[in-house]
Amino acid sequence: MTLVIKRDKTALVEIYRRYSKLLFPLIKKIVGEPEIAAGLLEEVFLIIWNKAHKYAEQPDNPYTWIITLARNRAVDSARRGRNSLSASQYYDDDYENRFILPRLAEGIDSITLDLAQKIKPNFEEALDKLTDAQKYVLHLAYYDGYTLNEIAGKLNIPVETVRVKIKNAVYNLRENLLME
Amino acid sequence: MAETLKEMMSAYVAGCLDNANLVQFLDYIDNGGEINKDELGELQNVAALIPIILEDEAPPASLQNKIFQQIPDNEAPQKIITKTKKAHLREILESKKKEVEKESSPEDIEIEVPEEVSFKSASKREKKEVKEEDLTIESGTAVPETPASDFEVEPESKVTVKTTVKEELPEEDTNKPHVEEEPIFAPKAEKKKKEKVTVPRDEESESFSHVTVKKTVRTTMIVPPGDKVIEDNERPVPVEECEEGNGSFFNTLSAKIVTAVSILVAVILLILYFSTKSNLTEKVTTLQKEKTVLQSEVNSKNDFIASNLPLIESFNQKDLIVVPLAGTADQGSYDARVLLSPSSRMGVLQFLRIPKISDKESLQLWLISKGQSYSVGVFHPKEGQKFYPLNKIPHIPFEEIEMFRMTKEPASGSEFPSGSTVYFGAFPVK
Numbered sequence: 001m002t003l004v005i006k007r008d009k010t011a012l013v014e015i016y017r018r019y020s021k022l023l024f025p026l027i028k029k030i031v032g033e034p035e036i037a038a039g040l041l042e043e044v045f046l047i048i049w050n051k052a053h054k055y056a057e058q059p060d061n062p063y064t065w066i067i068t069l070a071r072n073r074a075v076d077s078a079r080r081g082r083n084s085l086s087a088s089q090y091y092d093d094d095y096e097n098r099f100i101l102p103r104l105a106e107g108i109d110s111i112t113l114d115l116a117q118k119i120k121p122n123f124e125e126a127l128d129k130l131t132d133a134q135k136y137v138l139h140l141a142y143y144d145g146y147t148l149n150e151i152a153g154k155l156n157i158p159v160e161t162v163r164v165k166i167k168n169a170v171y172n173l174r175e176n177l178l179m180e
Numbered sequence: 181m182a183e184t185l186k187e188m189m190s191a192y193v194a195g196c197l198d199n200a201n202l203v204q205f206l207d208y209i210d211n212g213g214e215i216n217k218d219e220l221g222e223l224q225n226v227a228a229l230i231p232i233i234l235e236d237e238a239p240p241a242s243l244q245n246k247i248f249q250q251i252p253d254n255e256a257p258q259k260i261i262t263k264t265k266k267a268h269l270r271e272i273l274e275s276k277k278k279e280v281e282k283e284s285s286p287e288d289i290e291i292e293v294p295e296e297v298s299f300k301s302a303s304k305r306e307k308k309e310v311k312e313e314d315l316t317i318e319s320g321t322a323v324p325e326t327p328a329s330d331f332e333v334e335p336e337s338k339v340t341v342k343t344t345v346k347e348e349l350p351e352e353d354t355n356k357p358h359v360e361e362e363p364i365f366a367p368k369a370e371k372k373k374k375e376k377v378t379v380p381r382d383e384e385s386e387s388f389s390h391v392t393v394k395k396t397v398r399t400t401m402i403v404p405p406g407d408k409v410i411e412d413n414e415r416p417v418p419v420e421e422c423e424e425g426n427g428s429f430f431n432t433l434s435a436k437i438v439t440a441v442s443i444l445v446a447v448i449l450l451i452l453y454f455s456t457k458s459n460l461t462e463k464v465t466t467l468q469k470e471k472t473v474l475q476s477e478v479n480s481k482n483d484f485i486a487s488n489l490p491l492i493e494s495f496n497q498k499d500l501i502v503v504p505l506a507g508t509a510d511q512g513s514y515d516a517r518v519l520l521s522p523s524s525r526m527g528v529l530q531f532l533r534i535p536k537i538s539d540k541e542s543l544q545l546w547l548i549s550k551g552q553s554y555s556v557g558v559f560h561p562k563e564g565q566k567f568y569p570l571n572k573i574p575h576i577p578f579e580e581i582e583m584f585r586m587t588k589e590p591a592s593g594s595e596f597p598s599g600s601t602v603y604f605g606a607f608p609v610k
Contacts, residue, residue: 108221
């Protein structure tokens with residue numbers, strides 16, 4: 001990413017080579033259609049190129065930044081497709097900066113793709129240890145891109161309950177991963 | 181940490197906050213809200229790991245080209261080129277710098293020979309360049325303390341060493357001096373080979389004290405042909421010394437010629453410059469003088485027009501009556517006159533001789549009709565101004581005008597003539 005910030009196109013090619021195989025299925029899982037996923041993936045890489053300076057303002061964590069960026073862009077697209085309120089929001093530079101570009105916490109540890117792939121088995125086990133309900137709400141939130149209110153409406157449960165379930169899912173996943 | 185905050189953090193990292201809640205949460209963080217940032221970072225990483233379990237799937241092959249076609253090529257490659265260029269230039273600079281240092285600095289490369297003679301840098305070269313032919317140099321006596329230009333011998337630390345230096349020279353090189361060209365950008369190791377090492381010898385044996393070998397740019401030396409013990413006075417002459425001998429002479433000569441020609445050209449240019457400059461300066465001065473003369477002429481014409489404007493204008497009148505005014509003492513001549521146009525009731529007062537008056541006085545012109553005096557105007561005549569317009573001629577039929585009279589009055593003028601009469605003149609009878 002440092003080289004991308006310095007406008008090194010070859011660095012972006014390298015990022016594409018390494019991440020596209022992960023980002024494409026992620027986006028496809030969120031939006032469903034491969035063509036749309038390809039279009040969004042294209043957008044994601046253009047954002048990486050054009051907004052690399054925004055990355056430079058944050059803690060160095062390429063993996064989390066790129067994955068979150070792709071996920072945010074895909075979810076935004078999915079929400080626009082099913083929600084008129086989301087669709088009415090004009091997608092411009094400011095919108096992209098506020099709602100699409102990830103904001104990493106100051107104390108975040110750096111993760112690379114290699115590290116993520118190394119702990120992939122551990123993560124799978126940690127995920128397996130979650131309850132079905134936890135997995136489901138997590139799926140609804142992360143992949144389906146539903147908001148808290150939408151999940152509550154879909155499951156016909158109070159928003160507060162959804163919050164608690166999401167919290168439990170995320171924290172348990174973290175705990176499980178630490179135990180692995 | 182409050183459970184609510186944990187819930188918000190979890191919802192944030194899971195990406196299920198709507199935009200309004202997201203903005204609210206980020207504002208909370210930005211405004212110093214109590215939040216464990218390390219924990220939030222961990223949760224972000226955990227959430228980002230969720231897709232790692234997805235099966236890898238390559239996007240369409242054409243996508244990569246499609247993406248990178250949209251990214252201008254001239255951004256990154258330019259930098260790369262610049263970097264390469266910079267590195268290349270730096271390399272050239274460094275090598276040139278080294279060369280210059282070598283050429284200009286008399287800094288020696290010291291080869292210390294504590295126990296045995298070491299031709300570390302030279303031997304490598306010799307092994308490469310010299311074949312078959314052995315040059316045996318056996319030394320045992322002290323080196324004379326008159327080192328050649330390539331050596332500095334310090335007699336305080338004399339060490340007697342017996343050495344045999346074998347030089348292999350190629351056949352074709354045995355009868356002619358070997359001259360080695362130094363590549364411009366020779367690597368460091370190559371340069372070491374080119375260090376000039378001239379070994380002083382005393383017949384069969386020679387003794388070396390502390391030997392210092394000067395490092396020079398061109399280090400190849402002319403090796404005398406055949407097996408031969410090299411005498412002190414037969415010290416091999418470095419090629420560059422030969423070349424420099426003639427070369428420097430011609431170089432110096434050509435440099436002198438170039439310098440002389442340059443000076444000559446410079447002198448000619450200077451002469452041309454100064455002569456042209458003086459000519460131009462003269463022309464400029466002449467033109468300035470002409471301009472001044474013309475300007476003064478124009479000014480005088482303007483002054484003339486300005487001062488005589490009333491007169492000039494009076495000539496436009498069809499019916500012009502002239503009333504000469506004379507002094508009381510003078511008879512038969514006049515000192516002023518009044519020019520009147522009855523139709524336009526305009527006129528001009530012309531002074532031929534201006535009477536002297538103080539600053540507190542004025543000259544006032546009166547029109548006399550039926551014994552009554554009517555003021556025509558108050559004047560403060562100045563030197564050089566002869567004509568004064570008469571714009572306030574009283575509405576009296578001209579046939580009733582008897583005469584004009586000029587008197588000295590106070591500066592602001594008088595209602596009736598009170599001062600002495602200066603000029604007067606009778607109105608001509610029709």
